[in-house]
Amino acid sequence: MRRILLAATVLATAALTVPLAAHDDEPAPARGVPVAVSVTPDQLLEPYYEALRQQVVMPVAGANPALSPSTTLTRIAFGSCNHQNAPQHMWAQIAAQNPQLFLMIGDNVYGDNGWDADAGLESLRASYALQASHPEFTGFRAKVPMMATWDDHDFGLNDAGGNFPFRRWAEDLFETFWASSDAVKARPGVYDSTITGPEGKRVQVILLDTRYFRSNLKRAPWSKERPPLGGYVPEYSLDATVLGEAQWAWLEQELAKPADVRIVVSSTQIITTAHQFEGWTNFPVERNRLFEALKGREASGLVLLSGDRHAGGVYTTQYKGETLWELTSSSLNLSFGSDNDRSTAREPDPARVGKFFSEENYGLVDIDWKAKKLTLTLKNNTSGNLAEQVYNW
Template identity: 25%
Template sequence: MNRLKVNQSNESPIILQFQNLQPNTQYFYIFEFYDIENITPEYLKTVYNKEKDYEFTTEFEQPMFSFKTFGLIGQPYTFNFSASGCARTASISTIFLDIYQNTYPQFFFMLGDLHYRDINTDSVDEFDFAYKQVFGSTTQRYLYQQVPIEYQFDDHDFGKNDADGNSPTRNTANLLYWKYVPHGNLHNYRPLFQDEELPQFPQEVKNIEEINEENIGSYRYQIIGRTIIITVDLRTFQNLEVLGDQFGNFSNARSILGKQQREWLITILDKVAITDWIQAVIFISSVNFHGETWDMFPHEQLLIADKLQNIQEVLEKQVLIVSSDSHMTAMKNGYNSYIQHLGLKYKYGLQETMCGSLDKSGSCKTQPLTFGPWLGKNHYTNIEIQDSQLRTCIIIRAFEKSSQLFFYNTCDDRLKSLEGKVKCPFDVLMRVVYVIASLLVSFGFLIIIYLIVKKCHKNSMRYSLVMREK
């Protein structure tokens, strides 16, 4: 057993870096407390949530935790992760327990809106307190102690509702993300070929004064086996860049990605296209790729769709878009996946699963859908990449608490060929109301025309009688 001594004199998170770990291996660890006052069994219960199914198996009467390393890069490797988004501030919902106990993921991906503080100032203390509220929740802490966490902020945990790059919280949100959130190399251009030289990547900063346009932003990618997970930052750079003539004569169109992130993303997608051993692409978008936010930035939306479609249709790799923000659980199989621009509809056939919400009220923001939508809270999705020498498939299972909502397999041509005309319930209701109103209006016009004709006919009869009398 190896021991690592840590001295902590302030409230900053403790960062431990382990080296020389073996791939695809389960590791176990415990915490020992020394020279700390007021450490009692009751206190340890609050720290570890001892009553939440932990097994105390060591002589120190401390809970044992574990994590599992991933398989070798470039080799077939099957793994799964769960994903969702949109949690009330300091939520103590039991959905966080359900995620772990029902799916046992290798990691959990928080897709945005970790909290709803809607901070609108550059206060480090407010963001600091927001993170402490999240990790102070007994149920959330339970999940994050069991499995690694991946996280990408969206609007409510970046700033106020619909916050973009002009938000006064821009620098502070990124600074506190670096402080509290475990993550890999941000902006990484880590090569996809072993014989390439590893270029420099921006070093993280610890003071807000050190933030600049070279190091800001949380976009990154990670390779697990033969799967690449690409995560974009849709808040830090949104609405800052005017595209000008880069996408034709649209000088007033703005960017959601920003120049630096867009160039990075194009580079990564182009490398994926020429790297034979990459068999699956998971594209993480904190908002629906076929939804209202991306629709405001069609130039970059179409650019990404072109790249992903080439990878999926021409190169025959598996591609899945994973998103949240819409407060609904649903699936688009690509049959009716369109992008609209300048009155034209472009069909790309991209598959997208919409995850959530954890414990926020439901809504519906994209359509038509193949499965769903299931509105409301207590929703999450488990994504399994089944990778073997024969083929690679992505399995999607969506849940409400412990009940499965739908199942989808990207290798099942029957599921991919479903027409998928399911509409949002509100849209269906409004369409029914519209049809009824149209019928009533039409019927009303018919009645008016009938009355006018009747009156005209009656006047005509009177005129005929008068003429006869004369």
């Protein structure tokens, strides 16, 4: 198995040039001269992965109740950045809030920790298996319907995008573990959407995939003094993408469907441009395209949710006369500290409302249908309120 795995890795990372027979009206290439062809690592590795599927146990998250399409949603919880090796205490806190739906929005496990560049992504598979062994998690999942998308650490590699050569196998692991819908399994990427509730109280949840198709990040020029807030700079190329054309077309179709409230989930932050870490700020043209798509949606209330940052906060911006609101929640159990004042001072941001909370947290979205009011709440690991934002749609 190890030899097969090594061979697959070499195939994926080798130059994709092979000798081919010429067309009838073209001279054949000289023997031994490589001819460039469009062969992707996904295609090269598919026979290996097909064999691997027959040999390994694919971890599963466990039983999960289906969300009835007729349910009138009034409370949705979400979170990100959950490490399989860390305590799983947050599940009890979230369950006590009685959410009707929970959204796992990225870095749901840290599968790239200990990865040795093998094409089989053994560390990712092991991380899922460990997460599935936690009774706190499986007990929560057995009671609360869940939907999921991924971020980099459960995609397979820190800050990775569409050039990650093993993304297809990472997708198989993700879709098997989270029991993805048939629609998700039928297409590349893990983006998904549902509409729940009766007419007049329909909630659409749109989970974007900001990894599978994303163009390469543009790194900041080297300097002796590294930037304190990340090492990337905006990529203004019109060819650069976050979602890929197929997902963009799908998103526009989803936004045209009738809904009363839409919850749009991105694993990375959307509104803020105050840092040089990962986020839509890396792709300004795409960020504007997203704002345009949201502006052109069929009339509805709107909530933006994001994670990734190991800190949380509330963000707002104006776009063509509409006020957009975003709640970032991160992380569930991998906090980088609890000094919220220090985190706030380190990252000044005119788009953020209030502090930047670096302690463990999760998010809630409450819907008051009678008042047409949305409440975004960020809670800590004892379910105390860190931040709250109320607005009408």
